[in-house]
Amino acid sequence: MNTFTWERKNIIEKGFSLDNPAYLAVAQVISGLTNAPLDIAVRKMNNIRGIMSEQSEKWQKVALSLGWTTWDVGLGYYGGFDPVKPLTPEQQYDLDVSNMRKETSTKQQKQMLLDLGLTRQELKKLKYEEDRVKKIIELQKKKKDE
Secondary structure (H helix, E strand, O other), rough: OOOHHHHHHHHHHHOOOOOHHHHHHHHHHHHHHOOOOHHHHHHHHHHHHHHHHHOOOOHHHHHHOOOOOOOOOOOOOOOOOOOOOOOOOOHHHHHHHHHHHOOOHHHHHHHHHOOOOOOOOHHHHHEEEEEEEHHHHHHHHHHOOO
């Protein structure tokens, strides 16, 4: 019954999808009350979906076919077979900024800006790393579009 409280948002969002955690929760309640192995049928269905999924690795597919559950092989309790959603332009931009901040030092950022055509005076105005990285991405995009 805790599934209904913990996963309320997910249950409403998924609707009548096989990924809906409500199906397994209801099957477990029915199994507990009637001793009919309905929850096992739902788990087997999740295993078959895991075997057919492109997101699961070969070793996971073998383990699922041998009877391990999706949770046991790291696919999540309900299977975790959500399709990969493409990033919005804003999310992609934030990811690019974050990656560049991690992968480059201040010295490298300043050199990149100079190489992209910024003057030393313009470079001095960019005190913060975030500003430098955003300017680099902006200039690289502008250069790519030309």
